[in-house]
Amino acid sequence: MNLFITTFMCGGILIFLGITARLVLTYMEYNYRTTGQVFKKRKVHIIKNTQKASLSYMTSDRQLVNSQLRIRR
Amino acid sequence: MYAIGVIIFLSIITIIGILVTRQVKTAEDYYVSGRSASTLLVSGSLIASLLSAVAFTGEAGFAYDGYPMPQIMFAALMCTGYVFGSLFFGRYLRRSKAFTLPEFFGKRFDSKKVRRAAGVTVIIGISAYMVAVNQASGVLLSNILDVNYVLALVIMWVVYTSFTFLSGAKGVLITDTLMFFFFFFATAISIPLIISASGGWPDVFVNTPNDILSWHGITGEAAFMGTPVEVMMWALVNGIAWGFVTAISPWQTSRYLMAKDDHVVIRSGLIAPIVILSIYFFLDTAMVAVRLVNPDIVPSEEVFIWAAMNMMPLVIGIIVLSGIMAAAVSSLSTFLQLVGNSIARDIIIRDEKEYSQEESLKTARVAMLCVSVVILIITIFPPPAVIFISYAAGTMFAASWGPVAIASIASKKVNKDAAFWSILLGLFGVIAGEAINLFTNITLPMYLPPMIIGIILSSVSLIIGTWIGNATEKEMLFREKILQTDASFFDTKKMLVTKRFSTLMIVSGILFIGVAFVYYYLPAFLL
Numbered sequence: 001m002n003l004f005i006t007t008f009m010c011g012g013i014l015i016f017l018g019i020t021a022r023l024v025l026t027y028m029e030y031n032y033r034t035t036g037q038v039f040k041k042r043k044v045h046i047i048k049n050t051q052k053a054s055l056s057y058m059t060s061d062r063q064l065v066n067s068q069l070r071i072r073r
Numbered sequence: 074m075y076a077i078g079v080i081i082f083l084s085i086i087t088i089i090g091i092l093v094t095r096q097v098k099t100a101e102d103y104y105v106s107g108r109s110a111s112t113l114l115v116s117g118s119l120i121a122s123l124l125s126a127v128a129f130t131g132e133a134g135f136a137y138d139g140y141p142m143p144q145i146m147f148a149a150l151m152c153t154g155y156v157f158g159s160l161f162f163g164r165y166l167r168r169s170k171a172f173t174l175p176e177f178f179g180k181r182f183d184s185k186k187v188r189r190a191a192g193v194t195v196i197i198g199i200s201a202y203m204v205a206v207n208q209a210s211g212v213l214l215s216n217i218l219d220v221n222y223v224l225a226l227v228i229m230w231v232v233y234t235s236f237t238f239l240s241g242a243k244g245v246l247i248t249d250t251l252m253f254f255f256f257f258f259a260t261a262i263s264i265p266l267i268i269s270a271s272g273g274w275p276d277v278f279v280n281t282p283n284d285i286l287s288w289h290g291i292t293g294e295a296a297f298m299g300t301p302v303e304v305m306m307w308a309l310v311n312g313i314a315w316g317f318v319t320a321i322s323p324w325q326t327s328r329y330l331m332a333k334d335d336h337v338v339i340r341s342g343l344i345a346p347i348v349i350l351s352i353y354f355f356l357d358t359a360m361v362a363v364r365l366v367n368p369d370i371v372p373s374e375e376v377f378i379w380a381a382m383n384m385m386p387l388v389i390g391i392i393v394l395s396g397i398m399a400a401a402v403s404s405l406s407t408f409l410q411l412v413g414n415s416i417a418r419d420i421i422i423r424d425e426k427e428y429s430q431e432e433s434l435k436t437a438r439v440a441m442l443c444v445s446v447v448i449l450i451i452t453i454f455p456p457p458a459v460i461f462i463s464y465a466a467g468t469m470f471a472a473s474w475g476p477v478a479i480a481s482i483a484s485k486k487v488n489k490d491a492a493f494w495s496i497l498l499g500l501f502g503v504i505a506g507e508a509i510n511l512f513t514n515i516t517l518p519m520y521l522p523p524m525i526i527g528i529i530l531s532s533v534s535l536i537i538g539t540w541i542g543n544a545t546e547k548e549m550l551f552r553e554k555i556l557q558t559d560a561s562f563f564d565t566k567k568m569l570v571t572k573r574f575s576t577l578m579i580v581s582g583i584l585f586i587g588v589a590f591v592y593y594y595l596p597a598f599l600l
Contacts, residue, residue, distance in 0.1 A: 002287050002288050002598060003594060003598075004288075005142060005146060006142055006286075006287075006288055006589060006593055006594050007586060007589045007590045007593070007594045008589075009145075009146060009149055010145060010149050010350050010582075010585050010586075011581075011583060011584070011585030011586035011587075011589060012582065012586070013150070013152065013346075013350075014346065014347065014350065014579070014581050014585055015579050015582035015583065016582075017152070017153060017156040017343075017346060017578055017582075018575045018576065018577075018578030018579035018580075018582060019575075019579060020156060020157075021339070021342075021343055021574075021575040021578065022575040022579070024160050025339075025568065025571060025575065028563075029563060029568055032558070032560075032563045033563075
């Protein structure tokens with residue numbers, strides 16, 4: 001217990017916090033990049049194949065992932 | 074000599090703070106430093122606001138009394154609030170474009186009632202906390218300058234009021250950062266001297282009894298904490314609760330309102346724990362070493378001051394004493410700015426369109442001056458009720474704001490009535506718990522401090538209020554608005570730099586383990 005708390009605790013918490021922050025940042029970036037790519041690909045597709053298209057999407061972090069591409073033909 | 078050194082230091086800080094006044098052109102400059110603060114300024118102010126004189130007096134004394142590791146355990150848990158607070162609350166708070174935290178709650182819940190309730194909490198809690206810090210710094214300064222207590226209080230008042238009144242948030246950010254560097258430097262140079270004067274490393278830890286150096290410190294019937302389990306409960310409960318304080322309290326998160334962008338918020342939240350933990354670890358372990366030279370310092374709160382005057386060369390001693398005063402002044406200026414802003418914006422709520430820049434600045438300055446005069450008078454003639462509230466002030470916000478702050482971002486169903494009652498009942502829970510502790514024979518168990526009672530009441534009322542009522546469309550739309558992440562946030566270069574801060578934190582953690590093992594554990598338990 002002495003070894004764990006006096007030696008590993010402070011450093012361990014910093015490592016845990018650093019990894020958590022890294023994961024959150026990576027997750028946010030992943031969401032943005034992947035959704036952005038879907039958006040671009042579908043946009044090209046829409047321009048090629050439809051006469052009238054409208055996009056509605058939410059831009060919040062969470063909702064960006066679940067954004068819906070509503071296409072009115 | 075100590076008196077002259079400290080007076081020169083306080084004069085320099087005051088002059089720098091007043092010079093910043095020239096940069097204050099708009100109300101936004103005055104309230105939130107023009108929302109243009111860099112990572113250096115935000116993190117400097119976060120650390121300076123948290124580490125008031127208490128860290129260098131009361132908490133250093135606690136380590137000296139035989140509890141260095143419990144104190145460090147508490148600090149480590151408290152620091153988690155910075156990372157979670159900046160990632161899941163601070164950056165949304167910044168996007169709200171509010172000038173104060175109560176204003177954020179008011180906008181989020183589309184309610185002047187919620188804004189005023191939060192504003193009243195700030196005024197009561199922060200003012201009481203200010204009185205406590207004012208008293209501590211007054212006693213300290215009167216000892217250093219050898220003047221009477223009231224004159225010392227007036228000197229302190231002139232120092233922090235002058236630049237906070239004139240330059241507002243801009244002055245507070247700059248002076249906070251300067252003072253942070255000053256007390257960080259003072260701590261860094263004083264610790265090797267204390268260790269050396271106590272017998273040198275590794276002898277100080279070899280010669281100190283193992284029970285003091287162990288993870289639980291001194292336990293037993295005559296000790297402050299009876300068993301190791303009690304120590305663990307104390308550190309866990311208080312550490313987690315103070316984690317809420319660093320995540321959502323006004324004197325910490327209001328710094329995020331001044332940040333240039335979301336990256337500054339996150340980077341500051343990553344830097345602050347590394348610096349704060351380093352200060353706590355080296356300062357508190359060094360305080361144990363002072364016991365070898367003088368085990369009879371009474372009151373123990375003066376241990377670091379005694380070490381500065383008796384274990385260091387004159388110049389370093391002056392720097393250390395000035396560093397302790399810097400920690401007190403930085404906290405007092407932040408507190409004054411928060412209370413003044415809350416009175417000017419959250420109690421006197423006026424339509425922005427009818428409010429000119431000049432009027433807004435004038436109102437804030439008048440409020441700031443009135444508050445500081447009232448607090449000075451209360452500090453000189455403290456009514457018992459104020460002292461009683463100051464016991465609870467630090468953690469009051471964890472209870473009354475914690476659940477509402479989390480729900481304001483995480484839940485779209487939470488509504489104004491739930492938020493209002495949650496703030497009020499959280500506040501009531503803390504005050505009632507403190508009253509039970511102080512005025513009755515009932516002693517609350519270690520795992521149920523007043524703050525936990527407040528958090529339970531606040532959470533229950535929030536859940537019931539959300540279940541009964543409905544959020545309006547305006548409340549939900551505001552939440553949607555602040556949840557929107559600007560595309561510029563995902564700029565590859567900026568993201569890379571922010572990720573490097575997280576890497577720095579991981580590397581610091583690994584280094585910390587190595588240093589703690591060689592510096593502390595090896596001599597304490599293996600040699």
